[in-house]
Amino acid sequence: MLEKTMLIKMNQQAYGTTRFQILTGDQIERIYFAALDVLEISGARIFHEEALELFANSDAVVSETNRVRIPTAMVEKAIGSCPSKSNLTGRDGKRSIKLQKNEVAFGSGADAGFVYDRKSGERRKSTFADVEAAAKIVDYLPRLDFCMPHGRVSDAPNAKTYDRHQFLAMVKNCTKPLVVTSVDADGLRDQWEMACLIRGGEKEFRLSPLFASYIRSDSPLMSNNETVDKLLFATQKGIPAIFTPCSVMGVTAPASIAGVLVQTLADALFTMVLCCLKKPGMPLLLGGIQTVTAQDQETPSYGSPELHLTSAAMTEIYKWLGLLSSSAGGCTDAKLVDEQAASESVMSLYNSLMAGTNLIHQVGCLDGGLTASLSSLVMCDEIIAMIKQIGKGIQVTDETLALDILKEVGPGGEFLSHDHTYDHWKEWFRPTIIDRSNFEVWSDSGSKTYNDRLEPEVDRILESHAPEPLDENIVQEMKKIINLADNKEV
Numbered sequence: 048m049l050e051k052t053m054l055i056k057m058n059q060q061a062y063g064t065t066r067f068q069i070l071t072g073d074q075i076e077r078i079y080f081a082a083l084d085v086l087e088i089s090g091a092r093i094f095h096e097e098a099l100e101l102f103a104n105s106d107a108v109v110s111e112t113n114r115v116r117i118p119t120a121m122v123e124k125a126i127g128s129c130p131s132k133s134n135l136t137g138r139d140g141k142r143s144i145k146l147q148k149n150e151v152a153f154g155s156g157a158d159a160g161f162v163y164d165r166k167s168g169e170r171r172k173s174t175f176a177d178v179e180a181a182a183k184i185v186d187y188l189p190r191l192d193f194c195m196p197h198g199r200v201s202d203a204p205n206a207k208t209y210d211r212h213q214f215l216a217m218v219k220n221c222t223k224p225l226v227v228t229s230v231d232a233d234g235l236r237d238q239w240e241m242a243c244l245i246r247g248g249e250k251e252f253r254l255s256p257l258f259a260s261y262i263r264s265d266s267p268l269m270s271n272n273e274t275v276d277k278l279l280f281a282t283q284k285g286i287p288a289i290f291t292p293c294s295v296m297g298v299t300a301p302a303s304i305a306g307v308l309v310q311t312l313a314d315a316l317f318t319m320v321l322c323c324l325k326k327p328g329m330p331l332l333l334g335g336i337q338t339v340t341a342q343d344q345e346t347p348s349y350g351s352p353e354l355h356l357t358s359a360a361m362t363e364i365y366k367w368l369g370l371l372s373s374s375a376g377g378c379t380d381a382k383l384v385d386e387q388a389a390s391e392s393v394m395s396l397y398n399s400l401m402a403g404t405n406l407i408h409q410v411g412c413l414d415g416g417l418t419a420s421l422s423s424l425v426m427c428d429e430i431i432a433m434i435k436q437i438g439k440g441i442q443v444t445d446e447t448l449a450l451d452i453l454k455e456v457g458p459g460g461e462f463l464s465h466d467h468t469y470d471h472w473k474e475w476f477r478p479t480i481i482d483r484s485n486f487e488v489w490s491d492s493g494s495k496t497y498n499d500r501l502e503p504e505v506d507r508i509l510e511s512h513a514p515e516p517l518d519e520n521i522v523q524e525m526k527k528i529i530n531l532a533d534n535k536e537v
Contacts, residue, residue, distance in 0.1 A: 067401045069360045075367045078305065082312040083119045090116035091268040091317045095275040101324040115317075122316050125323035131369055133287050133330035135193065135224035136255045138245050139515055142223045144192045146287070146332065146371050146405050153396075153431055154193035155185050156378060156412035157261060158228050159419035162198050163383065165502065170382075173198030173419060178213050180509060181411075182220035184424050187512040190431040191424070194221040195261065195408055196228060198419040204533045210234040211529040214241060218257075218525075219517050225258035226289065226408060232276035235260055237532055239284055241525045245517075249284070259287035259332070261408070267294050267310055268317070275321070282322045287330035289373045289406065290318050295347050296339050304353065308360055311335040315365075332406055334373035335361045341380065341415075349415040350380040350391035358395075359402035366403065374399050377410030377427040384422045384498065388413060392427050397434050421505050422498075429480055436476040447471075480504055 070078075092114050093099060103109045108116045132147035144152040162173040181197030196213035203209040210230045217225050218241070229235035242257040243249055260281050264274050281288040292314035294300035300307040315333040322329045338347050338354035348354065358374035365372040376399035381388035392410075399407045409416060410431075411424035441447075452467045462468050480500050482489060493499075 066403050067359075068363065069356065069402070070363050072367070075364050078308050078312060078364060079368070081309045082316060083122060085268075085309060085313040086117045086122060086317060087119060088116070089268070090114045091270070091313070093270055093275065095270070095272045095279075097279060098270075098275050098321055101321065105324055107320075117317065117320055121320055125316070125320040125327075126368055126370065128323050128327040129319060129370055130328060130330050131371070133259075133332075133371065134255070135259055135287065136257065137221075137223045137225075138218060138257060138517065139222045140255070144224055144406075146330075148366070149403065150405060151400055151403065151407065152192035152405065153377070153407045153410055154191055154226060155181060155195045155197040155424060156409040156416060156419060157195040157197070157226070158199045159197065159412055159417055160199050160201070161414070161418045163413060163418055163420045163422070165422065165505065170414075170418060172201040174202045175200045175212055175216055177419065178216040179220050181419060181421060181424065182217045183512060183514060184421050184505070184508055186221040186223060186514045187508050188424065188428040190428045190435065191223070191410065193224045193226055193406075195226045197411060197424070207231075208234070208529065208532045211237050211241075211532055214238045215522075215525055215529060218242075218245065219522065220514050222515050224256075226261050226406075227258050228261050229277055231273050232280045233532070235277050235280055235286070237528050239280075239286060240528055244521050244524050253285040256285070256287050256330075259289055259330075259406075261289045261291070263291045263293055263336075264314060264318075265293050265299075267292065267299050268314055270318070278318065278322060279325050282325040282329045285329070287332065288322075289332045289334060289408075290315060291334040291336055291373065293336045296337060296353065298340065300337060304357060304360070307337045307357060308364065311337055311357070311361060312364060319370075330371075332371040332373045333361075333365050334358075334375075334406075336375055337361075347415060348380055349375065349378045349409070349412070350387070350395070352394070355395050355398040358404070359398050362399075362402040362404045371405045372403075373406040373408065374402075374404045375409040375416075376400075376404070376407040377423075377430070378412040378416055379423075380415050382414050382418070384413070384420055384426060384501070388423060389426065389430075389497075392423070393430055393434075396427065396430055397437075400431075400434050400438055421509075422501055425505050425508070426480070426501060429478060433476060433478075 102115045136143040161170050162177045164171050177198045178196050182194050185191050185194040194217050200209040200212040203212045227238050243252050246252045262277050292311050296302050296307050300310050337357040339351050341348050362372045376395040377392050379388045379391040410427045413420050
């Protein structure tokens with residue numbers, strides 16, 4: 048009976064984005080209640096003074112060891128205060144994404160310390176120029192909706208201010224919305240000030256945020272002060288935040304999938320309560336990167352089916368609670384853009400879209416997120432196009448059933464010259480890099496492999512695409528903020 052129900056749900060929409068379902072409603076409920084038990088009985092530990100004061104002045108119980116236990120009523124109040132939608136808009140005001148139910152957005156990866164150098168074929172440290180090139184690629188690619196710093200600026204004059212330089216590299220070369228990472232709250236403040244320059248003020252930014260802040264937590268149920276600082280600043284200024292608890296199953300989380308879901312949800316809900324205590328109504332997207340280790344039992348895997356299964360399950364839980372969600376997708380453990388990279392990217396992107404995750408990041412990252420690749424960005428853009436085509440489902444109407452056309456053409460007839468064919472031909476997916484020609488045509492064209500076709504496309508985009516320039520006066524004002532930070536931190 049359950050199998051039949053699941054099949055029905057997979058094809059529940061006649062036309063529109065199809066969805067699959069990992070968990071039943073009863074299973075989600077059990078996970079949610081278990082997470083509430085964790086928060087009430089075990090709690091979480093925190094050392095941030097302002098956060099502790101906020102909890103102490105609430106109905107939460109704060110122990111001498113800084114353990115905070117939260118009653119269910121506080122959790123459910125926080126859930127009710129969290130907006131069910133948020134928008135991000137690019138600097139030109141034309142390119143935006145809607146973060147709301149049944150809307151899915153894709154974007155590049157973040158903070159990869161290395162880049163695959165396409166000219167030398169070597170892995171090297173990422174630079175300002177690399178982040179610029181990636182932003183330019185993202186600006187061009189039609190299926191990528193937002194830009195993250197696809198690489199870490201290793202050549203910044205100060206190691207603690209690379210985040211400001213990444214923001215400049217992105218916003219100069221991409222007109223789409225941004226998702227930023229920050230070294231600390233001071234870095235987030237400077238990025239926000241630069242964004243306000245572009246928007247024309249703080250009120251304008253609140254109404255139309257240029258970016259969201261990506262905030263990770265690698266210590267389950269124990270947030271460090273830098274993470275809390277960024278969360279509280281984002282809450283104060285109305286900056287949409289993407290909170291992502293990260294854990295390794297069997298190491299920093301239970302080895303069972305249900306157990307890691309409980310821990311992740313408890314982490315996310317604890318953070319939501321904190322933000323609500325600071326200022327109710329903060330735009331918050333909740334995610335989670337929960338995975339297993341690779342063969343060495345030390346390296347977290349970005350290509351594991353467990354990661355993608357837990358990501359889809361967390362999306363379903365967040366949707367059940369009426370909350371916005373995020374997850375990783377389009378990333379791989381492969382070291383090069385090869386067959387492994389393609390297969391793992393397809394699996395993660397398909398899984399994330401069919402789960403209905405609102406914001407999917409890490410597209411184009413190799414080596415478990417450590418290496419950025421322009422070629423992978425371009426490859427994944429076409430993969431996303433194919434998955435979106437499948438996700439549209441099948442429209443069944445009088446027009447699409449084509450009964451009149453079938454009667455008109457009759458047995459043995461041809462449809463090529465019919466207007467109905469032309470009208471619907473335009474709906475088909477048309478590949479850019481994938482080759483569909485017959486063997487003879489392919490052979491006569493040079494017997495090119497996928498990578499043989501992929502690399503020239505990357506070159507073509509870099510050489511021909513020119514993003515709309517950012518006002519030079521604003522650029523100079525942004526550089527003043529960056530220079531001040533560079534000199535202050537020295």
